[in-house]
Amino acid sequence: MPGATGDLVLEWARRADAGPFSSVAVLERVVYDSYDPFTALAAAAAATSRVRLATMIAIGPLRSTALLAKQAASVHALSGGRLTLGLAVGARTEDFDAAGVEHKGRGKRLGEQLAYIRGDVDGDSVGPSRDGIEILVGGLSGQAYARMARYADGYAHNGGPPRAFANAAGRALAAWGDLGRPGKPKLWGQGYFAFGDADRGSDYLLDYYAFTGPFAEKIAAGNLTSARAVKDFVRGYEEAGCDELVLFPTVPELDELERLQEALA
Amino acid sequence: MKVEIVGGGPAGLYLAILLRKLDRGVDVRVLERNAPDATFGFGVVFSEETLGALRDADPETHLEITDTFARWDRIDIRFQGRELSSRGHSFSAIARRRLLEILQERCREVGVTLEFGVEVEELPDADLVVGADGSNSFLRRFADFGTKVRPEGSKYVWFGTDHVFDAFTFAFRETEHGLFNAHAYPYDERMSTFIVECPEAVWRAAGLDGMDEQESLAFCEQLFANELRGRELYSNRSLWLDFPKITNATWHSGNLVILGDAAHTAHFSIGSGTKLAMEDSISLAAAVARRRWDLGAAFVDYELEREPYVQRTQDAASESAAYFGRIASYSGLEPIQFAFNLITRAGRITHSTLSVRDPQFTRALDSWFGGRPVSPPPAFSPFELRGVRFENRFELVESAVAVSPEGRLSPEDDARPEGKVLLRLTHAGRRASTEPRYRGVDLPLANGWPVVAPTKRPYAPFGPPPGVPDEHAVLEAFVTAAGNARAEVLELDMAHGYLLGSYLSPLTNDEDDRLRFPLQVLEAVRVEWEGPLAVRLSVTDWHPRGNQVDDGIAIARAMREAGADLIHVEAGQTIHDDRPQYRRGFLTALSDRVRNEARVPTLVGGYLTTLDEANTIVGAGRADLVLLDLPEPRIERPLKLGESALLGEVRA
Numbered sequence: 001m002p003g004a005t006g007d008l009v010l011e012w013a014r015r016a017d018a019g020p021f022s023s024v025a026v027l028e029r030v031v032y033d034s035y036d037p038f039t040a041l042a043a044a045a046a047a048t049s050r051v052r053l054a055t056m057i058a059i060g061p062l063r064s065t066a067l068l069a070k071q072a073a074s075v076h077a078l079s080g081g082r083l084t085l086g087l088a089v090g091a092r093t094e095d096f097d098a099a100g101v102e103h104k105g106r107g108k109r110l111g112e113q114l115a116y117i118r119g120d121v122d123g124d125s126v127g128p129s130r131d132g133i134e135i136l137v138g139g140l141s142g143q144a145y146a147r148m149a150r151y152a153d154g155y156a157h158n159g160g161p162p163r164a165f166a167n168a169a170g171r172a173l174a175a176w177g178d179l180g181r182p183g184k185p186k187l188w189g190q191g192y193f194a195f196g197d198a199d200r201g202s203d204y205l206l207d208y209y210a211f212t213g214p215f216a217e218k219i220a221a222g223n224l225t226s227a228r229a230v231k232d233f234v235r236g237y238e239e240a241g242c243d244e245l246v247l248f249p250t251v252p253e254l255d256e257l258e259r260l261q262e263a264l265a
Numbered sequence: 266m267k268v269e270i271v272g273g274g275p276a277g278l279y280l281a282i283l284l285r286k287l288d289r290g291v292d293v294r295v296l297e298r299n300a301p302d303a304t305f306g307f308g309v310v311f312s313e314e315t316l317g318a319l320r321d322a323d324p325e326t327h328l329e330i331t332d333t334f335a336r337w338d339r340i341d342i343r344f345q346g347r348e349l350s351s352r353g354h355s356f357s358a359i360a361r362r363r364l365l366e367i368l369q370e371r372c373r374e375v376g377v378t379l380e381f382g383v384e385v386e387e388l389p390d391a392d393l394v395v396g397a398d399g400s401n402s403f404l405r406r407f408a409d410f411g412t413k414v415r416p417e418g419s420k421y422v423w424f425g426t427d428h429v430f431d432a433f434t435f436a437f438r439e440t441e442h443g444l445f446n447a448h449a450y451p452y453d454e455r456m457s458t459f460i461v462e463c464p465e466a467v468w469r470a471a472g473l474d475g476m477d478e479q480e481s482l483a484f485c486e487q488l489f490a491n492e493l494r495g496r497e498l499y500s501n502r503s504l505w506l507d508f509p510k511i512t513n514a515t516w517h518s519g520n521l522v523i524l525g526d527a528a529h530t531a532h533f534s535i536g537s538g539t540k541l542a543m544e545d546s547i548s549l550a551a552a553v554a555r556r557r558w559d560l561g562a563a564f565v566d567y568e569l570e571r572e573p574y575v576q577r578t579q580d581a582a583s584e585s586a587a588y589f590g591r592i593a594s595y596s597g598l599e600p601i602q603f604a605f606n607l608i609t610r611a612g613r614i615t616h617s618t619l620s621v622r623d624p625q626f627t628r629a630l631d632s633w634f635g636g637r638p639v640s641p642p643p644a645f646s647p648f649e650l651r652g653v654r655f656e657n658r659f660e661l662v663e664s665a666v667a668v669s670p671e672g673r674l675s676p677e678d679d680a681r682p683e684g685k686v687l688l689r690l691t692h693a694g695r696r697a698s699t700e701p702r703y704r705g706v707d708l709p710l711a712n713g714w715p716v717v718a719p720t721k722r723p724y725a726p727f728g729p730p731p732g733v734p735d736e737h738a739v740l741e742a743f744v745t746a747a748g749n750a751r752a753e754v755l756e757l758d759m760a761h762g763y764l765l766g767s768y769l770s771p772l773t774n775d776e777d778d779r780l781r782f783p784l785q786v787l788e789a790v791r792v793e794w795e796g797p798l799a800v801r802l803s804v805t806d807w808h809p810r811g812n813q814v815d816d817g818i819a820i821a822r823a824m825r826e827a828g829a830d831l832i833h834v835e836a837g838q839t840i841h842d843d844r845p846q847y848r849r850g851f852l853t854a855l856s857d858r859v860r861n862e863a864r865v866p867t868l869v870g871g872y873l874t875t876l877d878e879a880n881t882i883v884g885a886g887r888a889d890l891v892l893l894d895l896p897e898p899r900i901e902r903p904l905k906l907g908e909s910a911l912l913g914e915v916r917a
Contacts, residue, residue, distance in 0.1 A: 119709065
């Protein structure tokens with residue numbers, strides 16, 4: 001987000017790795033003041049040794065399939081096998097325009113990318129090895145759930161109150177069973193928080209989600225701005241069957257991480 | 266602060282009252298195009314839950330409203346010369362005109378300005394502008410709310426009658442043109458609402474499209490003379506209508522907010538329109554109070570609070586509307602099952618919730634299923650299929666085997682499970698030769714074998730192009746596998762884009778008679794296998810150019826006629842990029858249609874996670890057998906060291 005310097009991002013990752021957290025995650029947007037997800041995770045790989053490194057999510061079809069596979073495999077190898085690759089089709093045409101990629105057909109291309117990354121179709125000629133990359137797929141359409149169940153290890157939800165997550169989780173489990181996958185998909189959720197300057201956090205969300213029109217206000221209203229709100233949110237997600245919950249800061253300050261840790265203690 | 270509310274229906278008037286009560290310093294004006302005593306429709310229904318909310322929001326009007334209420338707790342279902350009753354459903358209703366009188370009176374009392382006969386032609390100038398102006402909202406034009414309007418359900422017409430029903434009554438009347446149904450309920454000590462409904466085709470066949478108001482009233486009066494006990498129907502601009510389902514992506518823009526029917530409608534057959542509207546008013550007024558007139562924040566609160574509830578109600582209403590649209594297909598059900606199907610149509614009442622409201626009714630249903638006065642719930646009732654007896658409706662265990670090496674999904678074998686086994690004979694067709702499913706689905710093997718299908722296109726990205734199937738060999742393989750099978754039920758896999766399934770779909774087979782080869786296989790296996798034979802079918806391809814549900818039902822019927830005893834209902838996966846609709850129980854509605862329209866027993870799964878779902882599905886005749894996905898119960902956890910030490914101390 002704007003104001004997140006390189007130092008801040010790396011120190012954030014370092015402290016998360018030293019603290020009680022299990023993953024550090026990034027999101028993706030081209031036309032915005034934000035970092036490229038794979039570059040950020042590569043840097044985080046060098047600053048951490050334990051936590052999983054996740055894209056939550058990266059917009060797959062912005063890249064060619066082989067390049068996406070290579071970037072992901074590189075982060076995976078450089079981090080000693082810690083990548084969780086969350087992919088989705090993205091929601092903004094301007095990102096596709098800026099990247100010079102057709103917006104139309106993005107769902108089909110994501111399907112091909114997943115088949116390529118998970119499958120064995122290039123005889124490992126594009127290394128390093130992709131073995132063991134944990135794949136998540138996000139999105140709320142029936143096709144997104146089917147792609148998830150067909151190729152991924154789990155589902156990446158896009159945020160909202162626990163009951164929205166529970167609803168999506170039910171759909172993900174239904175798709176998983178329908179495609180005959182054994183076991184259960186990993187269920188990842190996400191939320192936003194701001195402890196210090198809540199208004200600044202909400203302004204960031206209103207700005208970041210301005211492209212959604214009236215929904216930006218609802219997303220900003222869901223910003224978790226107290227320890228109690230964070231705790232309730234975590235409990236709600238736990239009860240809804242969430243396996244991994246990503247909490248994104250909305251104020252670029254290290255103190256936010258400390259206060260999150262206190263709230264969860 | 267100045268508030269202008271356009272629309273003097275229940276939502277607008279109630280909001281006006283609540284806002285004035287909140288702050289007497291605020292000018293609140295309601296603009297209504299009609300006269301104070303003009304109203305369309307007769308009675309409106311409330312639930313106990315809504316009444317509680319009305320009492321908390323404004324005790325004065327609550328008292329007035331409940332004073333003139335008609336209350337009842339029974340649903341009567343009149344079907345094929347019988348009347349079945351279910352109790353424990355608390356309803357209340359009031360004359361719409363009386364409700365408006367009470368609200369108008371209260372408005373005057375708290376100092377709301379009411380203006381009638383005012384046609385609003387531009388956006389009013391005020392701090393807060395409210396569109397409470399109904400489904401044809403004029404104010405919606407002043408911003409982009411993302412409004413969608415589409416008709417749902419059947420044709421309907423809204424009458425009143427001076428026969429006072431003593432229960433919510435659903436009546437069904439067969440005619441030479443098709444089935445009509447009526448929804449009737451009392452709303453005061455003199456009158457009842459009486460809505461008549463029928464599918465559009467029936468409406469046209471009966472010539473109702475050419476009748477005027479009086480003729481159609483006379484037609485309905487005669488049709489339901491029994492229910493009306495010789496009393497009259499009253500018209501109040503009672504014209505046949507299509508119900509418009511209205512949704513909006515957002516309910517506010519700037520200082521303009523919409524509520525009630527302007528924001529969302531719910532099909533009349535679940536009687537929730539006025540209830541939703543007045544609950545909107547309560548929610549909006551509470552948000553304004555909480556946010557101290559910070560309208561932007563209040564609107565977001567209001568939407569966040571109401572949206573999930575409204576959406577659930579609209580979903581249930583759509584289910585109910587669709588149910589009444591296909592009501593004729595249920596005419597083969599026994600009255601008790603027909604009644605249970607009707608009561609559970611919208612997914613809001615289940616076997617278990619009904620057994621709390623009305624234990625007598627579920628006991629009657631259970632004993633009809635079990636054949637004994639005291640019987641367990643429907644899912645535990647026995648079932649017989651071609652001489653094989655099942656102890657319950659969920660004991661069948663799936664198992665699959667490929668009929669030939671070429672038709673294997675991946676190089677692994679399934680072991681035969683314990684219990685009553687449904688053995689699926691499958692040929693994976695162009696989905697064959699893939700990696701094991703723990704890695705993913707449709708991932709082609711690096712060194713796989715050739716695949717076959719009636720189409721030349723690969724199933725999934727990077728898949729091999731299929732060759733032409735050797736139909737003779739495939740048929741022989743199915744027959745041989747059937748001869749070797751050891752199972753209680755044998756199943757032919759014609760779903761999910763596997764070989765036989767890909768024959769059935771126009772997406773993957775260009776030949777005119779797409780049932781030709783699958784039926785050949787079915788007929789040959791039918792000769793070889795004497796036990797129960799199931800066909801697993803994708804009833805819809807979930808694709809605009811593929812098989813639709815009606816096509817799937819026709820295929821199911823053809824399979825039944827060719828000797829299938831059971832249809833295992835599935836959907837989609839005919840092609841890789843279909844448009845599935847996943848949710849809990851996503852196959853139940855399809856199974857209902859196949860079972861009741863193709864008149865064939867069905868087996869259904871589709872992520873059913875509770876026994877209650879099984880009882881409801883089987884009880885309502887939506888399927889005969891179910892596949893359950895019961896999760897491990899999470900009721901126990903090991904104590905942490907500290908906790909067990911403490912426990913030890915207490916004991917000591």
